[in-house]
Amino acid sequence: MRVALFATCFNDTMWPETPRAVVTILERLGCTVEFPLEQTCCGQMLTNTGYAREAVGLVERFADVFEPYDAVVAPSGSCVGSVRHQHAGVARDCGRPDLALRASAGAGKVHELSEFLVDVLGVTDVGAAFPHRVTYHPTCHSLRMLRVGDKPLQLLRAVRGIDLVELPGAEECCGFGGTFALKNADTSVAMGSDKAAHVRATGAEVLVAGDNSCLAHVGGLLDRQRAGVRVMHLAEVLASTEVDRAQSHEPGATGRGQR
Amino acid sequence: MSATFVGMPAFPTAAREALGNAQQRRNLRHATHTIRDKRARVVAEVDDWEELRVAGAAIKDHVLTHLDTYLEQLEESLTRAGATVHWASDAAEANRIVVDLVRATGSQEVVKVKSMATQEIELNEALEAAGIDAWETDLAELIVQLGHDRPSHILVPAIHRNRAEIREIFLREMGAVGEPAPAGLTSEPRELAEAARTHLREKFLRAKVAISGANFAVAETGTLVVVESEGNGRMCLTLPETLISVVGIEKVLPTVADLEVMLQLLPRSSTGERMNPYTSMWTGVTPGDGPQDVHVVLLDNGRTSALADDLDRQALRCIRCSACLNVCPVYERVGGHAYGSVYPGPIGAVLNPLIRGTSSAVDKSLPYASSLCGACFDACPVRIQIPDLLVRLRTRVVDEKRGGLPSGEEIAMKGMAWVLGDADRLERAQKGSELGGRLLRRRTSLGRLPGPLSAWTDARDAPTPPEETFRTWWKRERG
Numbered sequence: 001m002r003v004a005l006f007a008t009c010f011n012d013t014m015w016p017e018t019p020r021a022v023v024t025i026l027e028r029l030g031c032t033v034e035f036p037l038e039q040t041c042c043g044q045m046l047t048n049t050g051y052a053r054e055a056v057g058l059v060e061r062f063a064d065v066f067e068p069y070d071a072v073v074a075p076s077g078s079c080v081g082s083v084r085h086q087h088a089g090v091a092r093d094c095g096r097p098d099l100a101l102r103a104s105a106g107a108g109k110v111h112e113l114s115e116f117l118v119d120v121l122g123v124t125d126v127g128a129a130f131p132h133r134v135t136y137h138p139t140c141h142s143l144r145m146l147r148v149g150d151k152p153l154q155l156l157r158a159v160r161g162i163d164l165v166e167l168p169g170a171e172e173c174c175g176f177g178g179t180f181a182l183k184n185a186d187t188s189v190a191m192g193s194d195k196a197a198h199v200r201a202t203g204a205e206v207l208v209a210g211d212n213s214c215l216a217h218v219g220g221l222l223d224r225q226r227a228g229v230r231v232m233h234l235a236e237v238l239a240s241t242e243v244d245r246a247q248s249h250e251p252g253a254t255g256r257g258q259r
Numbered sequence: 260m261s262a263t264f265v266g267m268p269a270f271p272t273a274a275r276e277a278l279g280n281a282q283q284r285r286n287l288r289h290a291t292h293t294i295r296d297k298r299a300r301v302v303a304e305v306d307d308w309e310e311l312r313v314a315g316a317a318i319k320d321h322v323l324t325h326l327d328t329y330l331e332q333l334e335e336s337l338t339r340a341g342a343t344v345h346w347a348s349d350a351a352e353a354n355r356i357v358v359d360l361v362r363a364t365g366s367q368e369v370v371k372v373k374s375m376a377t378q379e380i381e382l383n384e385a386l387e388a389a390g391i392d393a394w395e396t397d398l399a400e401l402i403v404q405l406g407h408d409r410p411s412h413i414l415v416p417a418i419h420r421n422r423a424e425i426r427e428i429f430l431r432e433m434g435a436v437g438e439p440a441p442a443g444l445t446s447e448p449r450e451l452a453e454a455a456r457t458h459l460r461e462k463f464l465r466a467k468v469a470i471s472g473a474n475f476a477v478a479e480t481g482t483l484v485v486v487e488s489e490g491n492g493r494m495c496l497t498l499p500e501t502l503i504s505v506v507g508i509e510k511v512l513p514t515v516a517d518l519e520v521m522l523q524l525l526p527r528s529s530t531g532e533r534m535n536p537y538t539s540m541w542t543g544v545t546p547g548d549g550p551q552d553v554h555v556v557l558l559d560n561g562r563t564s565a566l567a568d569d570l571d572r573q574a575l576r577c578i579r580c581s582a583c584l585n586v587c588p589v590y591e592r593v594g595g596h597a598y599g600s601v602y603p604g605p606i607g608a609v610l611n612p613l614i615r616g617t618s619s620a621v622d623k624s625l626p627y628a629s630s631l632c633g634a635c636f637d638a639c640p641v642r643i644q645i646p647d648l649l650v651r652l653r654t655r656v657v658d659e660k661r662g663g664l665p666s667g668e669e670i671a672m673k674g675m676a677w678v679l680g681d682a683d684r685l686e687r688a689q690k691g692s693e694l695g696g697r698l699l700r701r702r703t704s705l706g707r708l709p710g711p712l713s714a715w716t717d718a719r720d721a722p723t724p725p726e727e728t729f730r731t732w733w734k735r736e737r738g
């Protein structure tokens with residue numbers, strides 16, 4: 001199957017380990033992965049901060065770049081949520097009904113990683129091994145915008161050696177919220193502190209989620225506390241195998257340093 | 260603390276102060292989680308909850324698209340039933356109508372049923388200015404009034420107070436305005452409720468005029484509906500000679516049969532009960548029984564400005580259940596006062612800018628007082644897409660600011676849009692981040708940073724950029 005990878009601007013620039021892990025998983029499962037180089041960003045941060053007029057160009061770029069593909073996969077619940085749930089509305093509100101139609105027509109083929117693996121490929125065991133104590137935070141947009149349900153957990157449960165522990169209050173927001181983290185920093189930190197406390201209470205070594213932006217927020221709080229808990233994208237856990245582990249000093253590491 | 264919300268600062272400023280109030284945070288966490296869990300239990304019992312939500316939304320949408328027709332029908336039905344209908348376009352007009360009606364009775368005091376509409380127009384302050392005492396009779400409203408405080412929740416206006424604080428307020432304040440609290444009062448809920456009952460009973464038996472709102476107004480019959488838990492509302496609605504009800508124009512329902520849906524949705528969503536203890540319905544005047552002088556003030560106060568837009572209009576579906584407050588992670592931590600309105604929480608962050616406009620500091624900031632987590636939509640019994648409405652209001656706030664000297668944010672966002680508008684420009688910008696990554700290669704995260712970045716790093720470490728972006732890796736390996 002030919003799949004277009006939408007890396008997302010955030011992952012491309014700050015967390016390349018994550019889209020690399022997606023390439024690893026999809027190729028292991030027999031997909032042909034393409035990365036259209038003209039892609040940039042879904043425009044979510046602009047849209048959610050109120051800059052729809054600036055975002056509409058990115059909505060158009062997304063349609064231009066990904067229209068030729070039958071399946072698009074992104075390792076971010078939030079960016080896929082923006083494409084599927086916001087793009088048509090942004091186009092409509094900016095007086096672009098033509099683009100709104102294109103955005104609506106293309107929305108259904110854009111998948112968050114866990115949806116693509118479970119729903120499209122019909123796989124829950126992706127052949128991963130990760131012998132660590134892990135807890136999983138379902139990010140709000142994957143949970144309540146995309147309704148991925150327990151698909152990420154189905155994938156994690158099939159990972160060899162994993163010790164998956166339940167996160168208390170898992171479905172509560174971590175407090176990241178895009179520019180909310182800056183505009184309402186105090187409230188964001190109050191929410192994140194409660195999330196970090198729940199994570200620490202599980203005794204997990206690794207906090208896993210499907211969005212690196214939320215992980216940067218909770219991970220940033222955990223790092224500041226010197227909590228000794230790593231954060232890791234779901235894709236990186238699913239990409240890990242026994243072979244990687246034999247070749248690396250860092251347990252389960254596919255990425256740099258703390259990640 | 261002032262009794263009104265005039266001149267409130269922007270949400271982040273008020274939130275910072277509220278977040279520092281440890282007692283209030285404890286009270287709110289306990290209360291919101293208790294109601295949240297109760298609601299989840301009773302909603303899970305209903306097999307067709309989703310169908311009920313869809314039906315509730317459809318009923319409200321139908322009314323809102325034919326509001327003129329149903330309001331005229333309501334006026335006709337009410338008039339036929341012996342009530343007098345008044346129309347108020349804004350708060351000042353509504354207050355003037357009510358003050359004049361009370362004055363005409365010769366009474367110097369009124370008893371009040373808990374009512375969001377009268378809180379919204381600050382009727383108590385208008386009555387006080389006219390020399391008329393207004394006694395709140397809902398237990399939580401009484402606590403707020405006696406404490407010279409402001410409501411912080413739609414359903415439980417004193418949610419920010421705990422039992423010990425309520426005991427102190429009763430002991431300190433009740434004597435000045437009527438029957439004092441018993442000297443040996445403890446903070447046992449039973450004793451606190453008994454003190455309130457004794458204090459209020461005197462006022463119920465004396466009052467000649469009552470003021471209420473209404474949860475629903477049925478157009479075909481002219482029937483008003485009040486749902487409540489304590490029975491104080493029933494006392495106000497039946498004992499006095501004159502009854503004045505201030506009702507938002509969006510409260511109208513076409514038929515009595517529509518209550519079948521609404522009375523399933525509202526109690527389970529608001530108090531987490533299968534049914535509320537008291538549901539009072541009255542249709543104009545019943546000769547020889549109950550109030551003989553019945554008035555209904557139909558209030559616009561900005562509602563029609565939200566009516567014009569197809570998407571904004573759904574905010575007027577709101578039945579004031581407060582389920583969205585109870586599940587909101589922002590409300591849970593900050594409480595209601597920071598929203599600068601009697602409508603706090605997610606629905607307040609939408610309703611206030613829609614009906615008051617976005618000119619004040621607090622109303623401009625409210626659309627941003629959300630992480631857009633979506634818990635509010637899931638809890639809303641009439642399926643209001645609160646996160647979507649918040650995002651559209653953010654666009655409105657930004658668009659209204661355009662044209663002047665650009666803010667730092669506007670420059671940053673436009674710069675970001677320019678860089679992301681072209682893959683080559685993005686790649687050139689990424690060369691900078693890769694250089695940063697090489698310089699910082701021994702670091703895994705960054706501590707405190709200067710300038711605007713401090714908003715992130717005051718409490719959170721920041722990630723360091725990688726030495727190689729994904730794009731660079733892909734071109735090298737696969738290009």
